[in-house]
Ligand SMILES: Cc1cc2nc3c(=O)[nH]c(=O)nc-3n(C[C@H](O)[C@H](O)[C@H](O)COP(=O)(O)OP(=O)(O)OC[C@H]3O[C@@H](n4cnc5c(N)ncnc54)[C@H](O)[C@@H]3O)c2cc1C
């Protein structure tokens with residue numbers, strides 16, 4: 001591993017100041033490759049530093065912020081507050097989260113391993129990098145995400161795990177996380193603190209589609225720190241679930257997943273929220289599928305129409321063609337199971 005400068009911060013202002021003090025912040029530098037990085041659980045950052053994919057010169061340890069409100073999980077009249085420095089395991093096991101927002105608890109519980117969930121933070125989870133093997137192997141120079149303009153080895157390479165939604169001609173890497181799909185489905189917002197003050201954005205505006213600049217993955221500016229996620233109260237939050245299909249039943253990333261939330265009036269869907277994971281280049285809300293089931297009873301025909309529209313714009317390539325049908329079936333099963341939930 002390359003040498004780097006390490007500091008610790010106990011609050012958000014100190015963390016932001018440490019990053020500013022340590023690095024000349026270049027506005028054009030995408031934050032994911034910035035020379036200064038925050039370190040939370042380190043389960044993704046240290047991994048990528050060890051394999052030389054990420055090479056920060058300055059690392060600011062923000063674990064101390066877990067003793068501030070950024071480490072809290074609280075359910076109140078404005079919804080669910082999830083501090084960004086809370087651990088994945090804390091949120092997955094939290095009784096209020098399990099009861100009022102099951103899709104959130106399940107998306108975290110089905111991610112990674114118990115050890116990683118104990119270590120990793122919610123903020124770090126949403127910012128984790130793709131598992132594309134060409135991205136992670138520096139012996140391949142042809143990766144537009146790592147070397148902008150170099151090409152994409154996955155296009156005609158081994159791409160069974162790669163994305164079919166939200167992809168571009170420059171990159172087909174899958175967004176690897178699970179929790180983000182629950183957040184985008186439930187219309188969460190993100191609290192951000194940075195050198196220029198604080199701001200709140202919809203979670204749906206945090207990640208960027210690869211387009212022509214796959215190396216720029218988020219809308220965070222250099223030095224910005226995620227402090228919390230806030231999930232509003234909603235009639236569909238309780239009847240929600242996360243279904244994850246993968247090659248093995250634990251410790252594995254999704255091949256296809258669905259985060260679904262339903263508000264039902266008897267057998268009729270009043271309102272629905274749907275997000276799709278394992279198949280998309282970024283957290284992916286499936287609005288056309290939501291519209292397809294709104295006001296409907298979930299018959300086989302209605303479910304099939306929703307699944308078809310959710311995947312209508314998919315662009316499979318080579319080995320990942322199977323994801324279209326797998327994704328459809330995953331969504332239909334998730335909707336059936338959500339409708340049958342006793343709440
Ligand atoms: C074998 C394995 C299997 C896994 N399986 C899954 C899975 O099935 N599903 C899943 O979702 N994940 C999975 N993961 C990923 C794991 O969940 C992430 O590594 C973890 O959530 C990252 O959190 P962290 O706190 O360790 O982040 P870190 O490694 O500390 O940080 C990751 C990145 O986010 C930045 N960062 C961290 N916190 C903040 C913040 N508050 N504000 C701004 N920037 C910040 C860091 O600078 C860094 O760039 C797996 C990981 C491994 C190793």
Ligand code: SF4
Pocket residue numbers: 130132133134135142143144145146151152153154155170171172173214
């Ligand atoms: S899919 Fe994206 S991350 Fe993977 S090799 Fe291509 S450009 Fe790189």
